[in-house]
Amino acid sequence: MKKISFAVSMLALLVGLTVIANAAITTTKHNLSASSTNYTRSQATTSGGTSQVCVFCHTPHHALDQRFIWNHAASINTTWIWGTGSATGTSGGTVLPTNPANLPSFKCIACHDGSVAIGQVNEVFNESTGVVNSNYSIPMQGDVNASYQLTNTTYEVGVGGNMNGNHPIGIPYPGYSPYNGISTGGGVNISQFQASPTKVLLFGDPNGGIGKGIECGSCHAVHGSVNPLLLRDAITSSQLCLDCHIK
Numbered sequence: 001m002k003k004i005s006f007a008v009s010m011l012a013l014l015v016g017l018t019v020i021a022n023a024a025i026t027t028t029k030h031n032l033s034a035s036s037t038n039y040t041r042s043q044a045t046t047s048g049g050t051s052q053v054c055v056f057c058h059t060p061h062h063a064l065d066q067r068f069i070w071n072h073a074a075s076i077n078t079t080w081i082w083g084t085g086s087a088t089g090t091s092g093g094t095v096l097p098t099n100p101a102n103l104p105s106f107k108c109i110a111c112h113d114g115s116v117a118i119g120q121v122n123e124v125f126n127e128s129t130g131v132v133n134s135n136y137s138i139p140m141q142g143d144v145n146a147s148y149q150l151t152n153t154t155y156e157v158g159v160g161g162n163m164n165g166n167h168p169i170g171i172p173y174p175g176y177s178p179y180n181g182i183s184t185g186g187g188v189n190i191s192q193f194q195a196s197p198t199k200v201l202l203f204g205d206p207n208g209g210i211g212k213g214i215e216c217g218s219c220h221a222v223h224g225s226v227n228p229l230l231l232r233d234a235i236t237s238s239q240l241c242l243d244c245h246i247k
Helices: 002-023 105-112 236-242
Strands: 120-126 131-137 212-214
Touching: none
Parallel strands: none
Antiparallel strands: 120 131
16 A cells, blocks of 8 residues: 555656646746737737747757757847947957857847747747648737837847847856857956856857857746746845856
8 A cells, every 4th residue: 555655646746747847938938829828929829829839949840950959040130249349358358259150049049139030930830720831920919019029128138239238148157168169268267256056057069169158048047947037046135146256
């Protein structure tokens, strides 16, 4: 009887964990499906929208990029500028990337810089007609313009390719090898950074190197978080900042 009770308990736990895992993104702003209660979401399936959640970023077949089986069209802003004049690096001397196409963050920017329709995907199953469409733009509602591009300034990043005022991404984390072909500036004081951040995610070099770097996903958990703005740690008392910076 005890064995049966234990097995039932374990099954219930596994089912519970599965429900939690599957429900994570559905409760976030990144749930853009028609079934979402978010202000910005797909129009109803009867109007050409979709009840799918993952399709805005991923597809199991005919992906545009094998990495992340990516489904969304790329940003039209293929170059970045960081401010005006000679603002091309950090105060510590680390060069900031100007060609972001190979970076994981470029996939985030595709929606967030407002240059491409949120629903501009390569393939989606259209529930209203039962056909598969290529280069299909899912009609959206909410914080979008007539072309279904994001217009909410709270969530816009890199409009027009201008990354001024944003935390640097696509650069190496101090103390690690070069990342994305960029080395940590000679003026960086490595002792001011945590040796191995525990809550902030460091990314492997997109160019196949051994470096580790900082991307949008370093601070934001795109599939769900209990913190505001999908942050990986609380912002109370600047905890998220202190996960990396020793101040």
